[in-house]
C-alpha cells in the first residue's frame with residue numbers, strides 16, 4: 001500500500017491511498033480542473049479512482065467532491081451527518097458509512113473525531129496487514145483516536161498551528177477561539193503528543209499535514225516532530241498546500 005497527497009491545508013485537501021489497482025481518494029477540496037491536474041502529477045486519471053471517502057463537510061475537504069464524483073461516476077462514502085450537511089448534492093452513488101468497509105483491496109475504518117462538523121471522521125486504511133492512519137482535522141486528542149491509530153506503519157497527522165503564532169496572528173478573535181479550541185485544529189504541541197502516544201516499533205513514517213500557512217512554519221513543525229520522535233529513525237515529512245506529498249510506501253521496504 002502507498003499514499004500521496006494532492007495538497008494539504010485550509011485551501012484544499014486530498015489524499016490518495018493505493019494498493020495494487022485500487023485507488024481511493026480521501027477528501028477533495030480542489031475544484032475539478034485543479035483536482036485533475038493534481039491527480040495527473042501523481043500519475044492518476046480520475047477514472048482510475050475506485051471511490052471517494054469524505055471525512056466531513058468543510059469545503060477544504062468536500063468542495064470538489066460532487067463535481068469529480070458526478071463527472072466520473074464515482075461512489076462517495078460519508079457519514080450520515082456529513083450527508084445531511086451536503087444534502088443539496090444529489091450524487092448517484094452516495095454511500096452512508098457505518099463502521100468499517102472495503103473498497104477493492106483496501107479496508108477503511110472510519111473513526112469519530114472531535115471537530116466542529118456535523119459527524120466528522122478520520123480514517124485508518126489497511127491492506128495486506130499494512131496500516132496507514134490519516135488524521136487531518138481534529139481539535140483535541142480523544143482516547144478513541146489514540147486507541148484506533150495504534151499499530152500503524154505510517155501516519156499522516158495534522159500539525160495545524162503554533163499556539164503563540166495563532167494568538168499573536170491576524171485571525172479575528174472568533175476564529176482564533178475556533179481554531180485553537182477542542183473542536184478546531186491541533187497545534188504543534190498537541191500533534192507531537194499524539195505522535196508519541198501512538199508511536200510503536202512498527203511506525204516508520206510520519207507526515208505532518210494541514211499545516212497553516214498563516215499560523216505555522218515548516219521549521220516549527222519539523223522542530224515539534226523532532227522533539228516527539230527524538231532519537232528514532234522514523235522518517236518525517238511536511239506536506240504542503242501547493243505540492244502535497246509525493247508517493248510514500250506504507251509497507252516496510
Ligand SMILES: [Zn+2]
Nearest residue numbers: 010058060137
Ligand atoms: Zn480541513
Ligand SMILES: [Zn+2]
Nearest residue numbers: 056058115137
Ligand atoms: Zn474541518
